Amino acid sequence: QKEVEQNSGPLSVPEGAIASLNCTYSDRVSQSFFWYRQYSGKSPELIMSIYSNGDKEDGRFTAQLNKASQYVSLLIRDSQPSDSATYLCAVRSGGYQKVTFGTGTKLQVIP
Amino acid sequence: SAVISQKPSRDICQRGTSLTIQCQVDSQVTMMFWYRQQPGQSLTLIATANQGSEATYESGFVIDKFPISRPNLTFSTLTVSNMSPEDSSIYLCSVESRDRIYGYTFGSGTRLTVV
Numbered sequence: 281q282k283e284v285e286q287n288s289g290p291l292s293v294p295e296g297a298i299a300s301l302n303c304t305y306s307d308r309v310s311q312s313f314f315w316y317r318q319y320s321g322k323s324p325e326l327i328m329s330i331y332s333n334g335d336k337e338d339g340r341f342t343a344q345l346n347k348a349s350q351y352v353s354l355l356i357r358d359s360q361p362s363d364s365a366t367y368l369c370a371v372r373s374g375g376y377q378k379v380t381f382g383t384g385t386k387l388q389v390i391p
Numbered sequence: 392s393a394v395i396s397q398k399p400s401r402d403i404c405q406r407g408t409s410l411t412i413q414c415q416v417d418s419q420v421t422m423m424f425w426y427r428q429q430p431g432q433s434l435t436l437i438a439t440a441n442q443g444s445e446a447t448y449e450s451g452f453v454i455d456k457f458p459i460s461r462p463n464l465t466f467s468t469l470t471v472s473n474m475s476p477e478d479s480s481i482y483l484c485s486v487e488s489r490d491r492i493y494g495y496t497f498g499s500g501t502r503l504t505v506v
Contacts, residue, residue, distance in 0.1 A: 314495075316494075323497040323499050323500045324434070370494070378436065
């Protein structure tokens with residue numbers, strides 16, 4: 281079983297719609313959860329972090345965490361073509377705080 | 392968040408040679424992380440580099456193949472030794488934000504092609 285799982289996509293949404301990206305993780309003692317955006321040919325860029333159960337909102341982005349279900353999601357409201365990228369879910373756990381990345385979900389926002 | 396300068400940005404290397412990648416951080420950091428991202432795949436942690444001690448390597452990565460130096464709190468190098476085409480990948484260094492809340496920052500990456 282992969283430690284961090286994401287649907288590879290591509291996920292296609294029309295401009296202005298809500299994009300929903302999902303991630304599950306296997307380590308129950310995971311403490312910190314991150315969403316990164318990676319444009320083609322670029323390095324990952326942190327867009328959201330979440331540590332407690334519930335929702336965390338930042339502009340058009342909302343991260344949702346459910347530790348009981350070992351599930352974290354990212355909602356992007358009013359999706360824009362510039363949001364088209366690969367979104368990586370990352371989970372931190374372990375003795376020296378190792379961060380494990382999922383394989384990423386490719387999002388395509390159609391104008 | 393920290394600013395990381397990574398170089399070279401890309402290189403094409405001959406099989407059997409070695410390449411050293413450098414990362415310079417604009418602030419002192421305890422740990423630096425080296426990742427590999429193979430084409431179409433996610434990031435895989437190679438090793439964690441602590442200043443003043445040997446790097447900690449992840450399963451599947453060994454010091455002889457990926458020697459790491461960490462001479463001070465702002466600099467690290469990763470060498471890819473005796474390269475083969477399978478080493479063609481993007482290599483990224485990363486550091487944790489100072490307050491550990493905002494996750495990890497990445498360098499711009501080194502795109503390595505081995506021919």
